[in-house]
Amino acid sequence: MSLVKLSVSALAVAAVSATAAVAQGRDNVQIAGSSTVLPYANIVAEAFGAETDFATPVVEGGGSSTGRRLLCEGVGEGTIDIANSSSLMKDSEAEVCAANGVTPIEVRFGYDGIVFASDINGPSFAFTPADWYMALAAEIPMDGEMVANPNSSWADVNGDLPDQAINAFIPGTNHGTREVFEENVILAGCEATGAFDAMVEMGMDEDAAEEACITLRTDGASVDIEGDYTQTLANLDSTPTGIGVFGLSFYENNTDRLQVATMSGITPSTETIASGEYPVSRPLQFYVKQEHIGVIPGLLEYVEFFISDEIAGPGGPLSEYGLVPDPELAATQEMIAALGQ
C-alpha cells in the first residue's frame, strides 16, 4: 500500500508545482527550425548562456518550414520567439503571420556554401553547372524533341570528367538546400547548355521550360536524401563512386573522408563564397518575433549576441565551424540596434 501512497503524494506534488509554474512568466528564449542552422544556433545559445546571466535559450530542430509555421502561430508565451531558417519566408507564410498578428524580422547572419564532394580515395572532379544539368535532367532537348537523359557516366556528360557512373546524392525537396541547388546549378546549367533556349524554340513557354529544366531523372542515377548530411555521407560510404551535395561546414569537418569538387574552376572556401566567386551558396537567417522583444527576457540580447562581430564575424566561433561571414553584418547590427530603442 505504501507504493500507492507514495505515488498519490508524488502526483499531488506534481499538480501543485504545475499550478505554481503557470503563474511565472517564461524566462528563456525558445527557438526552433532549420537543421542547417541548428549547429550555429547551438553554438551561440551555449555561449550566450555561459557569457550572460540570462537562461540558456532552448533550441530545437524540426526544419525551416516547421520553424516558420510555429513562429507564425501567434503571439504569447506559448509560442516560439525565433525561427531558424535556411530559406526565405514565402509570401503565403508571411500572410499567415500577419493574420495572426506576428511581425517577423528577418536577420541574416551569414552564408552557407553548397559543395559537391566525393570519396577521398576516388578521382577528383571539376564541374560546371552545365555538367550537372546534363547529368541529372530527366529529359534533355535533342534535335528538336525532348528525349530521356541518355547519359550514364560523367564522361558521357563531359569528356574531361572521369569515366564514372552517375550516382548523385542530392538534398530532398524538404531541404532549403534543394531550392538553391535547382536554382544556381541545374537551372543555370540548363541555360548555359542552351537547352533552355532550345525548349523555348520548341514551343514551350518560359515557365514550362524552367519546370522541364529542374525536373530531375528518377531512374536511380540521382537519389534524394531526405535526412541530413550524415545520411549523405553514409550513402557515399556505401557507394564510393557517388557524388554528394553537402554544406561547406560539413565538408570542412569531414575532410578526412571527402574531397571537394570545383565549380566552374572555383574551389569552395569561406573566402571564395564571401566574395561571390563560388556560385552556389545561400543566405542563412533567422526570424525574430518583434512582438516578443522586450517581453521575453534576453531575446534582444540573444539576437545582438548572435550577430556581434565576436560571434558571427570572421574568426568567430561560427566561421570557425564553417559559416561564411556576411560582409554586410554591420548593417544587420544597426537594424537590430535600432529595434532596441
Next chain:
Amino acid sequence: MTDATGFDAPIPPAARVSLYERSAQVKQRHRKGAALRYLGVAAITLVLFFLAVLLWSIFSRGIPALFQYQAEIEIYYDPEILNPDGGPVTPEEIGDVSLRSGFERGIFLISLKRTLDSAGIDVAQVVADRWIEEAVERLSAAGLSGGAEIIAGAGAPSEGARLLGQTGNTLRAAASALGGDDQAGAVEALETASTALAEAGFAEAAATLAEIAATAGQGALSDAADALTATGYQQALFDAAGFLRQPDQFDDGDLSAIIYAANRRDVRDRLVANPDLVGETAQEGVPIDISVTRYLSGELSGEGQANMPPGFNEAQLAIVDEMVEAGIIDRNFRWSFFTNVYSQNGEVAGIGPALMGSAYMMLVVLVFSLIFGVAASIYLEEFAPKNKITDFIEINIANLAAVPSIVFGILGAAILFTLTELGFGNSIRGTALLGGLVLSLMTLPTIVIATRAALKAVPPSIRDAALGIGASKVQTVFHHVLPLAAPGILTGTIIGIAQALGETAPLLLIGLSVSTGADILSSPFSGGLLEQAQSMPTVVYLFAQNEDAPVREGLAQAAIIVMLLLLFALNFIAIILRRRFERRW
C-alpha cells in the same frame, strides 16, 4: 455420386518391410528432420552474428569515447588580461571579461604557451622543423636531393622559400620558352635554369637540365618540353616553397585550436568568488580538440589529407607530438560525460540532463501506468461482468499495445495543444511530466496485459478460501490475490518501462528533443518534473547527426552503451524479482 467410388477401391495390402531397413519414406523423414535442425542452427548463428556485429560496432567506438585526452596546463590568471588598464582587479571587472576574448583567447592561450615553454617546447622551432621536413621530403620525392642542406644554408625558412621559388621561376620560364618557336631562347632559358639549380645546390637536377638543354639545342623542342615536365622539378620547388612559407603563417589561433577552452564560465565564476587567485597559477586538465583525439588514438595517422584531422595541419600535430613526449597530454576517464549538458562541441558534451530526464520520465511512467494499469486490470479481472462491453475493451487494450509509438506522440501533441488553449501548454511543453504521461499511455496496455495474466495465474482456490472464511471481495483481492500476483505485475511493469526508456518518436513531437536549454533537473519534489528536459534517445539522435565524426561515431555509441546498461539493469531486476517471489501452483 462420383466420389463414392473412393470407398469401393480395394485397399492395397500393406507392404512387407523390415523394421531394420529404412524405407524411402523414413529416410525422407530423417532428411527433413535434419534439414530443419540445420536451418535452426543456421538461423541462430545468423542472429548471433548480427548481434555480435551490433555490439562490436557500439562497444568498439563507444568505449574509447568514454576516455578523454586532456592537456595538463598551468593556468595562469594573468592580471593584464583580467584588467587591461592595469591596477587592482575587482570581482566586477572579472565578471565583465568576455569568455571568448578574455579567457579562451587570453588566459588559456597564455597558459598553454607558458606550459609549453616550461616543458622546453619551442613552438616556432617545432613548426619550422616540421615544415622543413615536409619540404625536403617533397623535393627528394621529385629527385631533388640535398634539400635539407640547401634550406638550412638559406637561413630562415622564408629565405629558403624565396630561393626555391626563384629557382622554380627559372624553370617555369624555361618551360614557357620551350612552348614557343625560339630555339635559341629556349636553350638559353634552360641553361639559366640549370645554372640556377646548380647555384641553389641541386647538382644532379642541374645536370639533368643541361641534358634537356642539349636536346633542345638539337631542335627537338617538344621532346625537351616533355622531358622537362617529366622531371616534375618545377612543381616540387613551388610546393616546397609553399611549405616553407607556412611557419610565418602559424599564429596563436593555430596553437590554441589544439585545446578546447570555450565557454569557461566556471573559471570566471571561480575568479569572481576568489579574486586572490589573480596572478596565481593552478594545474588544470583542459580537453584536447576532439578531432586531434583521433590522431592521438591512432585512428588517423596524420599523413596526407585523408589521414589529417579536419581543420589541422602537420605543424599542429608536431606540437601535439611534442606535448605527448613531454607528458603534458594524458588520457582520463570522462566523468564529465555523465554530468555535462549536451553541447555542439564534442569536447564538453554530456548526457547529464538526458539521463535525469529519462529517469524522471520513467518515474512518472511507473507512478501513472502502475496505478492506472493495476486498477484497470483488477476491475476487469475481478469485478467486471463478462459481457460484450468488457470483451470490446479487452480487444482494444490488446490492439492498443500494438499501436506504433509515433501515434502516441501525435496524441501527446494534441493534449499539448489543448492545454495551450487553456493556458497551461507552455509550462508543460518539453517537461519530463508531459513526456512521462505520453510514455505512460504507451506503456499502459503492456502493463494491463501483464497484470491480468498475473492475476489470472492466482488459483481460484485462494479466492474461494478467502471468501469462505468471510473475507469481502475487496479484502480477498487486496489481501490475497494482489500480493500473490505482485511479482508478475512488477515484471510486466519493468519490461514496459524498459520499452518506454528507448522510445524516441513520441518525444520528438512534444518538445523533448531540444539541443540546448536543458540543465540538470532539480528534485522532483521541487518542480524538477516541470523543467525543460532532454531524454536519452533524443540525445543519441543529436549526437548521431553531429558534423564531427568523433561525436557521430563515438559519443553517440557511448550514450547508447549507457542506455543499454540501464536496460540490462532493468531486465536483470525483473528476472531477480521473478525468480525470488514467483510462486507456482
